Amino acid sequence: MGFVEGKIVEEKVFKGKVFPKTLLPCNRCDLIEMVRGEREQLTDLLLRHGAILFRGFGVSSAEEFSRVVEAFEWDDMPYMGAAIRAKVVNRIFTANDSPLDQLIYFHHEMSLFKEFPSKIFFFCLEPSPEGSQTSILPSYIVVEKMEELMAEFVAKLAQVGLTFRLRTVNDADSGDIVKGKTWKELLKTNDKVEAEKRALESIACDAMEFHSDGSADFIFGPLDPIKELGGKRVWFKPMLGYTGNEKDVHISFGDGSPFPPKATEAYKKISVENSVDLSWQKGDVLLVDNLMNQHARQPGKQPRTILVSLCK
Structure with missing residues (x-):
């Protein structure tokens, strides 16, 4: 070379x-x-x-x-x-x-x-x-470390999966670069029926819920966040919101039971310790x-x- x-x-x-x-x-x-x-x-x-x-x-x-x-x-x-x-x-x-x-x-x-x-x-x-800095993190390492520290949690995820909701911004915050896009901007339609159709076709969500303020929830799961790609098991689906704040998403096990806080803390700790900034x-x-x-x-x-x- x-x-x-x-x-x-x-x-x-x-x-x-x-x-x-x-x-x-x-x-x-x-x-x-x-x-x-x-x-x-x-x-x-x-x-x-x-x-x-x-x-x-x-x-x-x-x-x-x-x-x-x-x-x-x-x-x-x-x-x-x-x-x-x-x-x-x-x-x-x-x-x-x-x-x-x-x-x-x-x-x-x-x-x-x-x-x-x-x-x-x-x-x-x-x-x-x-x-x-741009930080990069090997996802297969996340899986390995979570299985070491939170074996029961990962095993339950494999059995019942996780369910989470991501809420879009409301109409009043349309165009706000901090908060992102409304469902209308993301799906390029104002029609709720068409929006849900497009969401199910392009986004890997299972349902949508619309709210009176113009926001909407994308509902995902139950699903296993761990995916096998390239011969390795990687933590492919997010377990936290894009800010790392649990309030950005509502997340639970697929059977409706709450996530243990120690699992979230372990996930954060593993991510920080194994990333390159x-x-x-x-x-x-x-x-x-x-x-x-x-x-x-x-x-x-x-x-x-x-x-x-x-x-x-």
């Missing part, structure tokens, strides 16, 4: 594999041409390590980032979800536009939809002066296997510009 293997202080090692794998330029520094020449090797590397950080290649614009993504020749995956994002160019979007002082908790991208991306590209156009440098490109790994955004300060692209 023509790349030079690098090392970052944040990296961790899981089962003998460094996470993420960092690649630096050699004599050539044209990342686009290097990807085209070593596409298969990079794909294999991603499967082994779960994430690749390309650092020092001088990627300097959304247009150049788009060409890097296209060099891999993976199909584009349109974004669906409640987060507010702006299209920048071609298949490139802004990352979640919610204020940087807010935590965005660990999740697999679009895991609540019937179709979800297998890979995510992140690109740092402008790093934050403080905080705002990547401090961005300008021009960084991070490629993440979305089937194997969760990602999050730590609180920080403006200015910060991170762009993303999703692939099938």
Whole structure:
């Protein structure tokens, strides 16, 4: 491989594999041409390590980032979800536009939809002066650690599943980048019958409930949050809201019994202890296997510009 293997202080090692794998330029520094020449090797590397950080290649614009993504020749995956994002160019979007002082908790991208991306590209156009790290977390490690610490809880999940409700914002908060989209904006219809039909077709929910203030609940489950992907058991469905606050969702076992608080605390502790909090440098490109790994955004300060692209 023509790349030079690098090392970052944040990296961790899981089962003998460094996470993420960092690649630096050699004599050539044209990342686009290097990807085209070593596409298969990079794909294999991603499967082994779960994430690749390309650092020092001088990627300097959304247009150049788009060409890097296209060099891999993976199909584009349109974004669906409640987060507010702006299209920048071609298949490139802004990352979640919610204020940087807010935590965005660990999740697999679009895991609540019937179709979800297998890979995510992140690109740092402008790093934050403080905080705002992108955190990545191997989901199979979460499963292993939860089975060690909360064996009875995980066993019950396998038997009865979990049920949770996600509530959209109400009409008064439409367009609020902090709170996200209304059900009308998300499903692109004002008709409740059509909305529920679209929700059941595209979102992996089992029912919807509408409220007088214009909000609605998406009801999921009973389901097992653990999914087998790529030969590994991963914690694919979220157990917490995107802020990590249990109040963002109503969650219970599939039989209606409440979750033990210690299970939630164990899940949070495992996530923090096993995540890599990547401090961005300008021009960084991070490629993440979305089937194997969760990602999050730590609180920080403006200015910060991170762009993303999703692939099938």
